[in-house]
Amino acid sequence: MSSHFLFVVCQVGSEATVKNEVARKHPSFRFSFSRRGFLTFRIPDEVARDRKFELNCAFARTWGFSLGKAVGTDGQQLVRDFWKPFAERYPADVLAQFKHLHVWQRDRFVPGDSDVEPGITPLAEGIGELILDDRTSSASGWASAHRDSSTTSDLHELGGPTPSRSPLPLNEVAQVGDRVLDCVIVEPNEWWFGWHRACSVETCWPGGVPGVDAPDNMISRAYLKMGESLLWSELPIQPGDRFVEIGSSPGGSCQALLDRGCLVTGIDPAEMDPLLLANPNFTHLRSRAKRVERNDFQSFRWLAMDANVAPKYTLDTVEAIVTQPNVRIEGLLLTLKLTDLALAAELPLFHKRIRSWGYRRVRARQLAFNRQEVCVVATERTM
Numbered sequence: 001m002s003s004h005f006l007f008v009v010c011q012v013g014s015e016a017t018v019k020n021e022v023a024r025k026h027p028s029f030r031f032s033f034s035r036r037g038f039l040t041f042r043i044p045d046e047v048a049r050d051r052k053f054e055l056n057c058a059f060a061r062t063w064g065f066s067l068g069k070a071v072g073t074d075g076q077q078l079v080r081d082f083w084k085p086f087a088e089r090y091p092a093d094v095l096a097q098f099k100h101l102h103v104w105q106r107d108r109f110v111p112g113d114s115d116v117e118p119g120i121t122p123l124a125e126g127i128g129e130l131i132l133d134d135r136t137s138s139a140s141g142w143a144s145a146h147r148d149s150s151t152t153s154d155l156h157e158l159g160g161p162t163p164s165r166s167p168l169p170l171n172e173v174a175q176v177g178d179r180v181l182d183c184v185i186v187e188p189n190e191w192w193f194g195w196h197r198a199c200s201v202e203t204c205w206p207g208g209v210p211g212v213d214a215p216d217n218m219i220s221r222a223y224l225k226m227g228e229s230l231l232w233s234e235l236p237i238q239p240g241d242r243f244v245e246i247g248s249s250p251g252g253s254c255q256a257l258l259d260r261g262c263l264v265t266g267i268d269p270a271e272m273d274p275l276l277l278a279n280p281n282f283t284h285l286r287s288r289a290k291r292v293e294r295n296d297f298q299s300f301r302w303l304a305m306d307a308n309v310a311p312k313y314t315l316d317t318v319e320a321i322v323t324q325p326n327v328r329i330e331g332l333l334l335t336l337k338l339t340d341l342a343l344a345a346e347l348p349l350f351h352k353r354i355r356s357w358g359y360r361r362v363r364a365r366q367l368a369f370n371r372q373e374v375c376v377v378a379t380e381r382t383m
């Protein structure tokens, strides 16, 4: 039986959804362990060796190959335990190819609850510094790691960048292709160790959470969601682009778009924040989306929808707009509210429907700043 494991980090409450998604997409994986916001799966040897492997699960905030855990109350011992499985498994030249150390705590709350947002906590940062200190002071087997080709084949054949002995950056954004050491603080006294190769925007972020700078006068936490969705989707928005958002009140996401220089229209029967109403680059259409003239959408390059309605209503509304002959919206950012978590299983059907409107590339992710919802991005419009 394989001795390789994968760890997956997700939003608190999404564990069963991750399990179902992994079972659908990777039937050979076997669920092994879970805590709120953290799961592990036993994976076949060939998956562990496949340098192109990507998990591709919308509800996995991030993931990596797990090398086990250490439990204890002696921090220094836990730090030594961190380096041990790496030094035992991998030779020094392979270890030297790791470019980053990411250390983070699993979430304790649904994002936004108790005023807590996902991200790197002071505890995680402190533990990361201890781990790095231990590497430089005692080398912890890092420099003296012995070569054992029978246990290193999964990492060994990766080729890649020239080994470097420079200090590892802690909790910085990696580059696609970088190999990253991971330490997930599942409990303050229970640390899980692993590594991943950054293969997408979100796997470059420590713990799968981007840094989104929020202004002091942030109107709503939708500002964070919009910030993350723009980073994750890599929509090529430019200052001066026309962006329409359906479900725009009170206005955090429009504020984020205005901060990026867009000309923004918000459609919502509810009031917008006065800060936005005072902005000459913002227009409010105080109405439900279905009452807005279809031709009014001709001038927009991008459309977002974040209305508190069921996914079917969101898709019906957007379909009625983007399938108009005169409307050429290049990209969509849709928040699909999972009023029932069972709707997660319908994501492939939602994707198919969106592709039928002429968008070739459709992706979904439960953003780190999402709540019980997912963000769907549709691009590469062909018709």
Ligand SMILES: C[S@@+](CC[C@H](N)C(=O)[O-])C[C@H]1O[C@@H](n2cnc3c(N)ncnc32)[C@H](O)[C@@H]1O
Binding pocket: 220, 222, 223, 246, 247, 248, 249, 250, 251, 252, 253, 254, 267, 268, 269, 270, 287, 288, 289, 290, 306, 307, 308, 309
């Ligand atoms: C989650 S809030 C939106 C938050 C907003 N994006 C922000 O940045 O602050 C959902 C909004 O959807 C609006 N909404 C619901 N149904 C709508 C519809 N059919 N057309 C337009 N807005 C709608 C509600 O009035 C509500 O203000």
